[in-house]
Amino acid sequence: MLARIAHELFWLGRDLTRAEHTARTLDGVFHADIAGAPGERSISLSWDAVLTIIGGKPPIPGEDALEVATSVEARPLGRDETARLLTVDTDSQASIVSCVDRARERGRILRDVISTEMWEALNSFYLALGRYDLAAAMQTGPYSVYHEVKERCALFWGLVDRTMLRDDGRAFLEAGGRIEQADMMLRMLLVTVPGASAHDGHEAEAIALLHAVGGAQAYRRAVRDAPTVVPVVRFLLYDGSYPGSVASSVAALRDALSDADAQPRTSPPVLRLERLIAELELQRRTPEASAALDGILGRVQGELALIDRDIGDRYFAIAALAAIHL
Amino acid sequence: MMSTLGDGPLQDYEVPAGSRDELIGADGAPLPHAAKLLAALGRLGPERLEAAGRRRDTIFMQQGITFEVPTGDGERRDRAWPLDLVPRVLTAAEWTAIKRGLAQRIRALNAFVDDVYHAHEIVRAGIVPWSLVVSRPQFARPVHGVRPPGGVYCHVSGCDLVRGGDGRWRVLEDNVRTPSGISYVIENRLAMTRLMPELFEGQRIRAVDHYPSLLLDALRAVAPGVDGEATVVLWTPGPMNSAYFEHAFLARQMGIELVEAGDLVVRDAVCYMRTTSGLQRVHTIYRRLDDDFIDPLEFRPDSLLGVPGLVRAYRAGTVAIANAIGTGVADDKAVYHYVPEMIRFYLSEEPILENVPTYLLTDARLRKHVLERLDELVIKPTSESGGKGVFIGPQADAAQREHQTRLIEEQPERFIAQELVHLSTVPTEAGDGRLAPRHVDLRPFAVFGEEIRIVPGGLTRVALSPGSMIVNSSQGGGSKDTWVLDDGESVDLAPGTLPAQRPPRLPDVRYGGWHGQAQQQQQ
Numbered sequence A: 001m002l003a004r005i006a007h008e009l010f011w012l013g014r015d016l017t018r019a020e021h022t023a024r025t026l027d028g029v030f031h032a033d034i035a036g037a038p039g040e041r042s043i044s045l046s047w048d049a050v051l052t053i054i055g056g057k058p059p060i061p062g063e064d065a066l067e068v069a070t071s072v073e074a075r076p077l078g079r080d081e082t083a084r085l086l087t088v089d090t091d092s093q094a095s096i097v098s099c100v101d102r103a104r105e106r107g108r109i110l111r112d113v114i115s116t117e118m119w120e121a122l123n124s125f126y127l128a129l130g131r132y133d134l135a136a137a138m139q140t141g142p143y144s145v146y147h148e149v150k151e152r153c154a155l156f157w158g159l160v161d162r163t164m165l166r167d168d169g170r171a172f173l174e175a176g177g178r179i180e181q182a183d184m185m186l187r188m189l190l191v192t193v194p195g196a197s198a199h200d201g202h203e204a205e206a207i208a209l210l211h212a213v214g215g216a217q218a219y220r221r222a223v224r225d226a227p228t229v230v231p232v233v234r235f236l237l238y239d240g241s242y243p244g245s246v247a248s249s250v251a252a253l254r255d256a257l258s259d260a261d262a263q264p265r266t267s268p269p270v271l272r273l274e275r276l277i278a279e280l281e282l283q284r285r286t287p288e289a290s291a292a293l294d295g296i297l298g299r300v301q302g303e304l305a306l307i308d309r310d311i312g313d314r315y316f317a318i319a320a321l322a323a324i325h326l
Numbered sequence B: 001m002m003s004t005l006g007d008g009p010l011q012d013y014e015v016p017a018g019s020r021d022e023l024i025g026a027d028g029a030p031l032p033h034a035a036k037l038l039a040a041l042g043r044l045g046p047e048r049l050e051a052a053g054r055r056r057d058t059i060f061m062q063q064g065i066t067f068e069v070p071t072g073d074g075e076r077r078d079r080a081w082p083l084d085l086v087p088r089v090l091t092a093a094e095w096t097a098i099k100r101g102l103a104q105r106i107r108a109l110n111a112f113v114d115d116v117y118h119a120h121e122i123v124r125a126g127i128v129p130w131s132l133v134v135s136r137p138q139f140a141r142p143v144h145g146v147r148p149p150g151g152v153y154c155h156v157s158g159c160d161l162v163r164g165g166d167g168r169w170r171v172l173e174d175n176v177r178t179p180s181g182i183s184y185v186i187e188n189r190l191a192m193t194r195l196m197p198e199l200f201e202g203q204r205i206r207a208v209d210h211y212p213s214l215l216l217d218a219l220r221a222v223a224p225g226v227d228g229e230a231t232v233v234l235w236t237p238g239p240m241n242s243a244y245f246e247h248a249f250l251a252r253q254m255g256i257e258l259v260e261a262g263d264l265v266v267r268d269a270v271c272y273m274r275t276t277s278g279l280q281r282v283h284t285i286y287r288r289l290d291d292d293f294i295d296p297l298e299f300r301p302d303s304l305l306g307v308p309g310l311v312r313a314y315r316a317g318t319v320a321i322a323n324a325i326g327t328g329v330a331d332d333k334a335v336y337h338y339v340p341e342m343i344r345f346y347l348s349e350e351p352i353l354e355n356v357p358t359y360l361l362t363d364a365r366l367r368k369h370v371l372e373r374l375d376e377l378v379i380k381p382t383s384e385s386g387g388k389g390v391f392i393g394p395q396a397d398a399a400q401r402e403h404q405t406r407l408i409e410e411q412p413e414r415f416i417a418q419e420l421v422h423l424s425t426v427p428t429e430a431g432d433g434r435l436a437p438r439h440v441d442l443r444p445f446a447v448f449g450e451e452i453r454i455v456p457g458g459l460t461r462v463a464l465s466p467g468s469m470i471v472n473s474s475q476g477g478g479s480k481d482t483w484v485l486d487d488g489e490s491v492d493l494a495p496g497t498l499p500a501q502r503p504p505r506l507p508d509v510r511y512g513g514w515h516g517q518a519q520q521q522q523q
Helices: A004-037 A047-054 A065-074 A080-088 A096-107 A115-133 A134-140 A142-161 A168-192 A203-213 A216-222 A229-238 A244-262 A268-285 A288-326 B033-064 B092-116 B129-135 B182-195 B211-221 B244-254 B312-318 B337-347 B364-370 B397-410 B517-521
Strands: B066-070 B075-082 B083-090 B156-158 B160-163 B169-173 B232-235 B257-258 B264-267 B272-275 B278-281 B284-287 B318-322 B357-360 B377-381 B417-418 B425-429 B435-443 B445-448 B452-454 B459-463 B477-482
Touching: A004 A047, A004 A080, A004 A096, A004 A142, A004 A168, A004 A203, A004 A288, A004 B182, A047 A080, A080 A096, A080 A134, A096 A115, A115 A142, A134 A142, A142 B182, A168 A203, A168 A244, A168 A288, A203 A216, A203 B244, A216 A229, A216 B244, A229 A244, A229 A268, A229 A288, A229 B337, A244 A268, A268 A288, B033 B075, B033 B182, B033 B425, B083 B092, B083 B182, B083 B257, B083 B425, B092 B169, B092 B182, B092 B337, B092 B445, B092 B452, B156 B284, B156 B357, B182 B211, B182 B244, B182 B459, B182 B477, B211 B232, B211 B257, B211 B284, B211 B318, B232 B244, B244 B257, B264 B312, B272 B312, B284 B452, B318 B337, B357 B364, B364 B397, B417 B435, B425 B459, B425 B477
Parallel strands: B083 B477, B232 B257, B232 B284, B284 B318
Antiparallel strands: B066 B075, B156 B445, B160 B169, B160 B435, B264 B272, B272 B278, B357 B417, B377 B417, B425 B435, B435 B459, B445 B452, B459 B477
16 A cells, blocks of 8 residues: 555554543543542652653743753643643644544545545544533533543544454554554553552552553453552553553554565564564563563663654655655 | 621521531531632532533433432333532541441441350340340341351441531441442542532542442452452342442442352352353352342242352351341341440440430330320331331321321331431532532441441432431432541641652654645645
């Protein structure tokens, strides 16, 4: 298939998954902020942390990129500012509205590739967010906004399952969704569990983290240990039966790329993925290794960035070249 | 008394005579612990309160948090769970007293159950008559001499508390069989944080959502000796049960199987469940049905909901049942009368929480006295729950009083009489976004595993019609989120004292786009 189209599909998957993940995180942090008990904090679900996870940049007076870094240091944003920036702010690339805008724009480009029903789901998602009085909804209770975002994303992926041909395009769409899922989960864990090994503290905070990724119930059914930091992080990293875990996402990413690649056995991203999957499996089977969760999180994230680069090099670079020369 | 808040949400707020309001003082001004809440409600205004009410109904209908009400034409219809949007606020000090009082009471009740099925010490000491104990319908002969692991019988309990005009908390009723309502406590809190986040502003309220963890820990702690992980199940009578929502809620939150009678089987005095991979041993059963129904071989032979042989397995000690069989004897209304004495007898302590003054009608002198004051007292049948057959003197007419007198004279042992408590009131949304006082009670939930743990607050039920003191949801009652403020000794409230953790630096998020220039030329 065309490299340009594959790239669009890949990023359509990423944008939608990012929107969903952002909605879940914000909803979870809102709840933790209101209902959370103070006390020993081994997981920090703060508004500052959310900004780092989602990668939002506070608005800056000048356009100079250098100022971004300094203004972050200067003043941490409060709840309302952060939530607005990451939900409704059309100037912020990281906001949910921007993600959906981009996804819909890609959908428009891809109308011949994706099914009509998928396009309509994307378009009505976009229109629904425009129809909403988002600022008012954020004030009365952002829950309804995030609920809508989660539902619309699920609708899209459901339609992919039911109506899209299982071809290369589908594989790249899927790959985009999965790599984003793994990436966002890792960012979440890296930020919220600094030094997870240090102390295995408060249950309420670990439960809040599970809620913020939508995995509380799955954890309860899959794991018998009380939800404290280490078992929760291990679950979100390694548990292959939970679709949101890093291990699941990475395995699905490998499957999707193997489907799309004519020669998966010589494909650098696929080979890297195989190695990462084996590493995660090894870690899962050696519970003693949980002492060094920090290091593992960082390593997996680094590896995932390399895979991302490899995917770009192998499949999309050829089209990027044309774009540069235009 | 009139509110001094002028045209705020508390305009024309008048507390009924004899009752005390929990949030508004006698001078009409908010009490200190409720000041922030009422200020937030004032800022919100009636319109936004009403709008939140509409969103609440939508969310509850969508989540299936409903209960059935009979309509005029005999049909039953689902209605959204009636959560009032004004929370009830308790201070940390108040809660500490309640918590200690409840823990004390539950320890005494647990000791009583143990005593009833073993040594009968309290009977021999002449405090509780044996004839009263054995005549209770909940007295369970088949478990005589059986002591469950850890000596815990009342793993789960929910005592109903009321607050009278004098401001003191009293226990109205003990529930140590299968008290329900905890799921609504958790759902209420969740809904409140979603619907009214601005009310929580600037306050720390103790969390309630750890209850399922507490319960699961307790259920695992009492499992009979196992090498690996204990298998815990929740046993429901079935989807037609009115509390099925709660059964499913708890099973989901604890991640355990929700079983019906047909899923369980006893072989050679060991209990199993039928799974796709054959029979699997069950160690602890959290059952949500009464003793009468659990085993047709020992209790009601016509029970279709029971598991034959379960009591045998229980006696053999291969399975733990929570609450233990036979605990019903401790929450009988005639036994209730003796609970303060039990606390003195078993614990050598003075009761922290008092009873509502109660009269046993088997005493001829007391009976005469009660019948004379029938228009002031409340008469309750013993061995009943859920407000069935309750007679409220001040609200009864002559014919009803006559009928009740006849019933009492025929079977005095079937009834008790209680002084009427003027339930406290809490501001409640009265339909148009305005607040009015409504009567409330409180059911806190306790879990007894290795120790007694009580979830902060509990279920506040509120009578939604003016002046009514009937809080049952089947009779037009609603519920409130119950806040226990975290203003206690051990908690540091000063903002900013949390170590400000700076999140670690992460690589920038990528955005996929590289053909921007070409797009412009396409136009």
